[in-house]
Amino acid sequence: MNPNHDHFPEGDSFRQSLSGRYRTASIWRTLFLSALVIAIISLAALLYNVIDGAFGYVAYEYKNDPAEFTPKPLDDLNQPELLAILKANLSSGAYNKLNNEKPMEKRSKADLYTLTLERLIQIDTKQNWSLTESLLRGAEIRAEVAEKYPKAKLEFRSWITPVFLTTPMSSKAEFAGVRTAILGSLWMVGIAILFALPIGTGAAIYLQEYADKNFINRVIQTNINNLAGVPSIVYGMLGLAIFVRVLEPLTSGSLFGVTDSNGRTIFSAGLTMGVLVLPLIIINAQEAIKAVPDSLRQAAYGVGATKWQTVWYHVLPNAIAGILTGSILALSRALGETAPLIVVGASTFISLDPDGPFSKFTALPIQIYQWTTRAQSEFHAIAASAIIVLLVLLLTLNAAAILLRNRYQRKY
């Protein structure tokens, strides 16, 4: 060993360059860290932006004076009085339509109160403000409203309320809710998982337990990995071409005697979503099956079990937690997907609950998209509220997946 001193500098010049190198190193370390900080700030900004939109002051006017309908203050009326007002002032057609949806006598006081506001008095939102503005410039806003809209009422409003969750769509932002959208999303995700979970698990079992390393199985595996990367809107086009058009007799329900719909139903959307999440479910299930140790299989074969007996009684029970965890994650992906639903033809204005797989539908992300692209800012406020609902749903699903994984996953 002959150390080459030219390559190992010593002395002052070395020490000087060393401190320079350390400085560079620490500068870059800070830069790397700041990239992470930017990512965290982005997430915080996004969440702040959503929450900021969902609360705040709103200035509104009554289009018709409540005094035209009743001498008493509106808040003091009881259920029969509200009913009488509605009956007297609504056109008989409108009243009967409401009565058909749900008998008016059985509706709650709050329900009738909302109806009175929505149909008779009619709220006209003049302007609304974000949470930050409302908190920081409260006095200015009050002065502005008093000057610009002397007749308007100003109140601090949370746009996300229990009522928002349980009322159907409305063309007025103040009375719109996400009930039909949530139900539509749940129906769709349910159909998707019923379609994709058995097929996906079957495919994963085939690929992990049965498939030899031949050409066709390699093609299947590569193909699944590629399908996972296909843009979701392409799945939407596939759904439009196959489920909505070609299979219309099936997806519109006309084979089963449903006559009032075309192919743009929950069923089509659910199948499209099922095809979209299928590769994800297969890949996740493969990982879960891969994690089951070979010794279990060998032991089963050793006592004379057949291949399927081994898979059914030993591999699957040990992999099921992983498979379900993966499925829940796929499900949350399906819940947030918007583009395929637009293409398959989700309707944006549905005020009746979906009553089966063959009804027209809307979904939570579709409502968010629809409301975000409206020009009026009160629709942005309900878009923000719907986003909060969606994020809470997704968070719950993911928490469930993590719990499931921690609770049932066995370590070998």
Place this chain on the structure above:
Amino acid sequence: MESSTKLKLENTIMENQNFRPLDLKKKVRLGESLIQNLLFIAGFLSIFITVAIVYELGKEAWLFFGDPEVTFTNFFGTTEWSPGIGRFGIWPLVTSTLITSFIAICVSLPLGLAVALFLSEYASLKARSALKPILEILAGIPTVVYGYFALLFMTPLLQKIFGEGVEVYNMASAGIVMGIMILPLISSMSEDALSAVPRVLREGAYAMGATKFETSIQVVLPAALSGIGAALIIGISRAVGETMIVAVAAGSGPNFTFNPFQAAETMTGHIARISGGDLSYNSIDYNSLFAIALMLFLVTLILNLISQAVINRFRQRYE
């Protein structure tokens, strides 16, 4: 040798009347093979899905390109897209897709790479397990929510910074937010690539007196370059196929422009807008959407295949 032993064994068994001849052949079990075939069909369904995508998109795209008005020079030679009135220049949709994707990559590649380097080379185990869920949350947020963020946060922010030249719908804000959306993907794939670099390489560099930064950049990063390249390609593919952010924030209407502060509709945004309306089957508009979708599918397919090939080669080198 083996067969003769087997013969002898069988003969002994035959001679001894107390033994039933043992059948050591594999039994044909009907149920077992039925199940195996069913499972194969489940696996094969994925091939069927791909074939269906190519067939359906191809069929409608064929109708579109078969239209006598749609010529090659028309399609690639003009810059106005409006199939309903006979304008078939694809460029406005392509350029806006490229611009938004380019902006997204400009945001997500440096940030994602820096995050990956920090997490894999600098962060302690504890810090990493605390920080990674944040990125996972970022990755799990639905894209329509990013669209809301782009339109109602990023665009006003850009307008504050760059003034009135920024339109309400613009490619820049969609691109930047798309970059934030892709960041977790690039950082997690890059981090996997960086962590796969064997420890000996780092130890070797430290032994030569390299600082942590020099080791990371001059030794670990080059060794992981192919994996990072794969991450970049997947990132591009994701950006090209992303729909909701551009549908909400980039503008609604094809516009041939290179100014990122102007509104311009991308390929995906166009499909979303047109198919969202009342679209009659077999119209030129309907067929043209499938032509665009076919282009999208092919581009992303090729990108994904390249990325997978790169990853496979990379794995072989270290494992």
